[in-house]
Amino acid sequence: MNTQNDKWSALTRKNTKHLAYWTAAWVLTMAVVAFGPKFVWNFNATVSVLFIVINTVIGAGMILANKRYLNGLDEMQRKLSLEAMAIALGVGVVGGLTYSMLDMTDILSYDAEISHLVILISVTYLIGIIIGNIRYK
């Protein structure tokens, strides 16, 4: 039984590490796509497309790693993640559309960027996880 339990703990650690590696690789290739055209390959379309494809493939790997990570969590951790994701999704949709309307009606003095929405969703998810951890402490 102990071997089985050790296996479960090791699997959880492995899933967490894999998710971190995939996320780091995705962020890194995203940075390459964002800055490479200007600073490295002088807007060569073929190189840009190649790195965008690499970034997308790594992004798909990150999604699968996240799914494996969630499946490896215990039931309370999954509930906590689900609640945080529900809040992040809601805030993302409502906040994103409100932000878009502010941009369309020229109330904002700058353009609404997709990156702002990604930051909003990420921060909301993080806050949701922190609140959940405090609530079930």
Added chain:
Amino acid sequence: MKNRIKVLRAEQDMTQAQLATAVEVSRQTINAIEKGKFDPSLPLAFRIARLFELSIEDIFQDEEAG
């Protein structure tokens, strides 16, 4: 839902971490169950009951049923 996990654990001189490892959940989950903040699923309740060689009803009590 009330439970006797803390008492049963103490009787067997078992830490939360040891119980968590034995039933394949995190220590935080065992802590939340003991404090009544989280109700375990039926499979997890069975695993806990099996570990203490008791029935589920001997460990978990429904507060609404009195």
